[in-house]
Amino acid sequence: MTDFEGLRALVTGGASGIGLATAGLLAARGAQVAVLDLNPEVAAPLVGFRCDVSVGAEVDEAVGAAAERLGGIDVLVNNAGIGAQGDVTANGDDEWHRVLDVNVVGMARVTRAALPHLRRSSAAAVVNTCSIAAWQGLPNRVLYSASKGAVLAMTLAMATDHLDDDIRVNCVCPGTADTPWVGRLLDAAADPAAERAALAARQPMGRLVTADEVAxxxxYLASPLSSSTTGTALAVDGGMYGLRPRPRT
Incomplete structure (x- = not known):
């Protein structure tokens, strides 16, 4: 497919996992792609810029440099994020502020910096990486769930605000994905194999989501071929959101 031919895309958190899979796919489908990441080591044709999305000055500088390198921005993928575990007592105030600053305010910072460029595009699209945690009560994920619930609400509000700008805003809500971050969580578990099996079993299809599937x-949401799709949250979760199958025997 060449539906992104001539378009310029910016992917945050684009050096690994879902972000890298997305950046590579957009490039394969014709886009020029810049990656913003804390460790922006990416292979050509991708270009990388170091950026901590929790630091406003770094965001403004990196987005500006990427836009200059690409000649503009048509597609923004807000994928950078961090995780958190535990119930409501598990994380102190500093950790609450840190996670919300990256996962929520970080998306606002990057979008704000990219907005002047998106407004000049004839195929502008923003896609935010949300999570199944935004609408399902997952155990021991209170802080992370709160941040992703905010991303879902922000996506809908932004989609409304930018109708007149012809900027489409959508989000994806992955289930548990087989990414380096999940891999680190599994490695830290008392029984990694049992924990992986439990995570796979809670998704009706019986397996983890892949980064390529989310990408x-x-x-799909970023493509000009989806030009009537805005304000949508697309689940990529093995059926976890809507299906209630009988337990397997």
Whole structure:
């Protein structure tokens, strides 16, 4: 497919996992792609810029440099984020502020910096990486869930605000994905194999989501071929949101 031919895309958190899969897919489908990441080591044709999305000055500088390198921005994928575990007592105020600053305010910072460029595009699209945690009560994920619930609400509000700008705003809500971050969580578990099996079993399809599957959903929402789709939250979760199958025997 060449539906992104001639378009310029910016992907935050684009050096690994879902972000890297997305950046690579957009490039394969014709886009020029810049990656913003704390460790922006990416292979050509991707270009990388170091950026901590919790630091406003770094965001403004990196987005500006990427836009200059690409000649503009048509597609923004807000994928950078961090995780948190535990119930409501598990994380102190500093950790609450840190996670919300990256996962929520970080998206606002990057979008704000990219907005002048998106407004000049004839195919502008923003896709935010949300989570199944935004609408399902997952155990021991209170802080992370709060941040992703905010991302879902922000996506809908932004989609409304930018109708007159012809900027589409959508989000993807992955289930548990087989990414380096989840891999680190599994490595820290008392029984990594049992924990992986439990995470796979809670998704009706019986397996973890892949980064490539989430990337394909992001590309669908970002593509000019989806020009009537805005304000949508697309689940990529193995059926976890809507299906209630009988337990397997």
């Amino acid at each position: 394909n959903a992001i590309a």
